[in-house]
Amino acid sequence: MFCLTVRDHIMIAHSFRGEVFGPAQRLHGATFVVDLELQRPDLDENGIVADIGLVSELLKAVLAPLNYRNLDELPEFAGRNTTTEVLAREIADRARVQILHGALGDEAKGALQGIKVTLRESHLAWASYETRLQAG
Amino acid sequence: MFCLTVRDHIMIAHSFRGEVFGPAQRLHGATFVVDLELQRPDLDENGIVADIGLVSELLKAVLAPLNYRNLDELPEFAGRNTTTEVLAREIADRARVQILHGALGDEAKGALQGIKVTLRESHLAWASYETRLQAG
Amino acid sequence: MFCLTVRDHIMIAHSFRGEVFGPAQRLHGATFVVDLELQRPDLDENGIVADIGLVSELLKAVLAPLNYRNLDELPEFAGRNTTTEVLAREIADRARVQILHGALGDEAKGALQGIKVTLRESHLAWASYETRLQAG
Amino acid sequence: MFCLTVRDHIMIAHSFRGEVFGPAQRLHGATFVVDLELQRPDLDENGIVADIGLVSELLKAVLAPLNYRNLDELPEFAGRNTTTEVLAREIADRARVQILHGALGDEAKGALQGIKVTLRESHLAWASYETRLQAG
Amino acid sequence: MFCLTVRDHIMIAHSFRGEVFGPAQRLHGATFVVDLELQRPDLDENGIVADIGLVSELLKAVLAPLNYRNLDELPEFAGRNTTTEVLAREIADRARVQILHGALGDEAKGALQGIKVTLRESHLAWASYETRLQAG
């Protein structure tokens, strides 16, 4: 299996609901360093998993609506905690949809099998979500 | 699959038995930067893999009996080399027992599926041990 | 010259005033990985710049009132942008005051000459502030 | 499962064929930080995945013919793009052959199950190739 | 003193002349992770060393003519070894000229005192060049 990973980041504000979060129930924020990993069993005719330029643009496009935002104000997260884990899944899901809409080209759309998104919230903690690219 | 990882470290002395270890047969030491990763297929109602505060405390508690110690003097390692690999398994096993005793709460105890511990002994070498959380 | 550095971090929300900040004028947030460096020309009788345990506690104590906060709501920053640079100076100043009040002991208070605080806001950008410990 | 990883690096020149590569079609170069990971389900009698000294030597030996080279001039890559992905597989395959020829000893040869090679081309992008050690 | 640093990178081919360079006399390449640090004694009215967006653009603009190039073919380096040290100075000098031409605005142009450029060629080696921004 081959993997290709690119890194970008977002800087957001948010707060959590639930006693388990302690002081993180207050409005605070985070820099999330975001790694997007794509997996496929074979390389394309150019010898790549996907066009790294397109993958970087895809990640940037997926992160743009979240960057420099207070996530508490975004309707898509209403009633949900935007934990590192939830954001990892959300970013993976959004990237997955873009790939299935052809953002990385038709060849990659058919050949990519898995996607993994890791969010590093500090030098001491990070979370990831991994799923198959294709449904079913 | 979701993963949550937290980082801590220990500073220990030890020596190895076996010609394969060369100069490491002498009493020496290491800083092990320890990453504890927990895996589960779905998030809890708060949107997390586990309470990150509890996970950090769990890791610290598991590492405490090893930290600032000469591992050659600890009875539990008598007759065994405390290699990076052996320590990764030992720390994972101890964390696993604590989780099964409820250290992260009942919900996490039932939902967590896997555990992985990585020990970085330098900027050039590291080892990990990964296992399922539940027996059988 | 000797330097000793310890690392900690804070997770905060804030916004900036001024067109220069572009989208960072919106409420957003950051994880700041904070390095506190202390400088002195000679070591104490124990062979250290300062008690690393006390230095770590000092840094944690200085960061505590900022951690998990919306800095826009803290009175001490009213009318000021809490940029990475401003926070580096603020943290250095607060640590400096604590040291001059004896937080690291009398010997260190007299012997330490300089202090430097670096805040890393992402893997791509950081800022620092360095000053002498003693006035005049 | 246990994993042991060692790190080394190479500094190479190369160019790519294909419009997808944009400016990377020109002769340029890269530092590849190379991580070689070995996987096995149980440890040997010394408590290790493999002799870390031998693994480091193996990696260095595998990288030597590539290091400080213009990969465009190496016959084994004629007609192929030496992308990060292709090099990850090439290095993994060469290491695999050496292991199967006994470079890490007979015990490791029989016990090792998987191999993964990761090449970091910058702080923002990396690729890996993972395969089983034994054929069939 | 305040410092602000931003990071970018280039991927280049080159070769060195001189027996001291051993195998690096052959055409090879490098990824240089480039840190541009700017120094000034006081902050501007916004509380910053300089507009971090402009600084990032400045660094990217300075690196662009070098990126994805064989430095042996660039006329400005004819007869010179493009060592890590030489490139650090070259990049610092080019950034300095742009700043003195107003790339970061007039206020920053007058207030900035020093500039430092660090190039990391691997996880094991790096070089830097530091100079005053103003002549005389």
Added chain:
Amino acid sequence: MFCLTVRDHIMIAHSFRGEVFGPAQRLHGATFVVDLELQRPDLDENGIVADIGLVSELLKAVLAPLNYRNLDELPEFAGRNTTTEVLAREIADRARVQILHGALGDEAKGALQGIKVTLRESHLAWASYETRLQAG
């Protein structure tokens, strides 16, 4: 001013005397990642601070007598705490002596002005010692 830095590491055991050290009074150990920085105002005719191959060998040679050792047993440290700070100075002093004996060649011996050694004991703490290369 130009700086060139190379990185290596040692793995040692030791203990400290003095209540300030708390649990570190027990025999324990550390991996010290060691950075050796050399400073000079101008480059040599090859465009370098010093032959990076020789600098790496110098650092390795200086570290060899300490590596895989219990520092409590080394006569040169009798009666002294081998703190991170003390070791940084010791390594810098030993490297300085070697340079003054010509380990990096006569040209470098005359031109190098400063030396700085940084020891990272974990991802959370490090210490350094910086001095002029020439006496007086």
